[in-house]
Amino acid sequence: LSRLAKKMKKISRASQEKTSDISSKLSEIFTNIEIIKANNAQEFEHAKFTDENAKFFKLNLKSVKVNEMVSPMMEIFGSVGVAAVVIIGGKEVIDGNLTMGSFFSFLTALFMLYTPIKRISGLYNKMQDAVVAAERTFELLDKEPQILSGDKPVPSEINLINFKDVRLNYDDKEVLKGINLSASKSQTVALVGSSGGGKSSIVNLLMRFYDANGGAIEINGENIKNFDLGSLRQNIGLVTQRVYIFNDTVANNVAYGREYDEAKVELALKTANAYDFVSNLPEGAQTVLNEFGTNLSGGQRQRIAIARALYDDPQILIFDEATSALDNESEQQITKAIANLQKEKIIFIIAHRLSTVQNADKIAVISGGKVVGFDTDEALSKSCEIYAKLKGEALV
Template sequence: MNLYSKYFEKYKFPFLAAVLCVALEAICDLLGPTLMSNIINAGIDQGLLPKVYYWGALMLIVTAVGACFAVTRNILASKVSQRMGADLRYDLFEKIMHFSEQSTDKIESGSLITRMTNDTSQVVQFVNGIMRIFMKAPITCIGSIILASLLNFRLSLIIYSVVAVVAVLIIVSMKLSYPRYYKLQKAMDKVNSVVQEYLIGVRLVKAFGTYDKETDKFENANMNLMQKGVSSQMIITLVAPLMTLTVGIGTIIVIFIGSRLFSLNLAKPGDITAFTIYMAQILISLVMITNIFNTFVRTKASTARIKEVIDCDEDFTGSGETKELNGDIEFKNVTFAYPSGSGVPAIKDLSFSIKNGQSLAIIGPTGSGKSTIAWLLLRFYDVNSGEILVNGCDIKSLDINSVRNNIAIVPQKPMLFSGSISENIRWGNREASDEMLYQAADKAQAGFIENMPKGYESLLGSAAVNVSGGQKQRISIARGILKNSSVLILDDATSALDAVTEAKVRENLNSKTRKQTIITVTQRCGTAMFADRILVMDNGIKVGYGTHDQLMEECEVYRDIYKTQIESSKEA
């Protein structure tokens, strides 16, 4: 597995030390039956008690040494496998952090969680097993066959036959197990996704009273996981008894033929006893080997899923010109269709420009491409054709970090994180002083923070469930203001605010003392009409661009929106 080569290289010496301990432990275990044979043949059978003491003491010493090797390899195996698991999880998280938008769309979050936890744990278990058991099983099996052959070649022919039958069972088991284990991991993805969706939308479920529907959805996913689990375990459940039966029959044959050979003076009692012990060791080793291959098959399925994450496309690199950007923005004949979408362009041949310090409102019906303009400006995606210019430079020629460091976005659905309100607002600027923090909150009309029990140090729950929708939006707006970037994008960021609060926020943002380009994505004509320029979109096409007064004269779509929202409300 080339995917793990760098980890094995990093932990090469403790890994090899553990493997050496496993090999030496296996040798000590293999010497046990031979020493037992000597105790019987040279001591008990001959009536020589000193020989019994000698070989018995030697057997105890070998067993004690083997135990020391076992303890050492267990310690090494635990440390190396856990450290490797930690490194693998870190690399996966770092990869996900740098996912391109296409990669984010490709693998859903529930599946990513499963891959970072369950699949990684499977790999850790496999590595731990390699160092503890997996190396020991083949050494013990092969060593038992060799030593048994040296004791009595005639009886060893029975072992060869038993091993051949078991080898066929193992091969069949591997071929049947792999697709089942892969489906099992996919079923686990589905369970995680269902649970995650419920936890995110728990309030909506309560509001609509759809508990039964959610329970049924989980029951279906849970039963599917159970069925896939049973299916994946069925192979080993059937194969393991067949292996035990095969080795058991072999042991009976060894005892039967051994007794006949003993009567003909072709075998010694100690040899037959040692053979029986070796057959037991072979049985244990073969069961271990079967488990090894089944674990390998499951790890192979997990590895394929981890590799899908590692092979995903990353976000645009930081290469390009690094410079301080202002708010001069121009779209030139831009056309864009989402890579994982229907192929129909979300924006078609769009051209407009805005100067630094001006405000732009983007308005239009749902699905007209308003938010897509914001995503393109942040370069979450590259355009299919045309150019986006910032400071007169093609956005593709600029360092991606320079572009995003100079743009702040307040999304339509505010995303707040567990932690204090202060920590959430400081996402916009980690180095901001307390005074800057308070000013940003004041401009966002977030005065409610001071009335909370611990003020700015009040803790937010997961997804900020302990504050209202309007409060979330104001905290999110304060975060965007605190960044103090050249461009501020408000993607329907005031939808949960009342008209008075929104007007105060707008007035603070549009202050002439702020040399900042403000782009507001909105469906409210009452919000758009105060911007310096208004871009009207309809079905991905620009149908109007200008001031409120100009659009009222020239743009039918804008007039319809105005009449529907403003004039109808006046009449009411």
């Protein structure tokens, strides 16, 4: 039974890992259903899923085989045991060492004991599933978080953010190679450059989605690692290119994770240039959005995401390609809204379209993980070849 249990444990672990793979694959398929249909890849994905499912079926088949071996084994051992008792006990009775009553009492007790033992043996094998599940759960629970929170609250007034020789590695590959830049209160800093240069990595470090491998990021002269993680992120509003919409009302999407305030929702929607289209929805801000916001256009989803970032009036705002899905008119209105917000905030903008960033106070040109230029639009146009080239491409 012990040998079977070890085999069962091994199969159970493989089976649970395969279940995880299948769940992940299904989630990927449902999330990217439009791309799959657009590329006529239904049969391709069906074949991949069928292959994964077949592997899962084989593992379950092995599990059933091992489980079903327990009952016949117990029957065999039980029969051998009873036969041994009858032979030995019968001999003892014949020899006069044991009375007939004692022998049958023992035999009756043995039969009564057999069924519970058989059930326990079957349960022992089935428990291996639970043991493996518990081990997998505790493997996750026992993992130490890589990002450790500090204990200081973020200052009520953030005046300066400094990146000092910040370095970052991904899988032994150096992505950021000594970033030096700063942003002051009431200032907008734009990050521009070709894809893969490290722009998003810079703001992700500010959010502490991961920590730098070298250098430091400081707020008012204090390393951000010393600040409470919740307090830090509460003071930063983030809008990314990939928009997340929850299957809930517009209002709850805007106030997501925070205490609901109707006045704050309305103000955030107006600032994000979303109030007009939200008012025209069947139930206004109380309209329930589909999963992933499929009953909204791409630009509308993006404006909801911008409103969410503005809801708590954070001191720092990060727009990572936040206007990429907007038409020119909406983009201009959002740009005006950002200009109004600038009076009391520090704003970081990442954009490929230079029209979005030309009015920024400072523009950091990122190339190959380094800041190759950090100045105004006018100055960079003259002094930075990479920026001048980007600007020329934008005009074309």
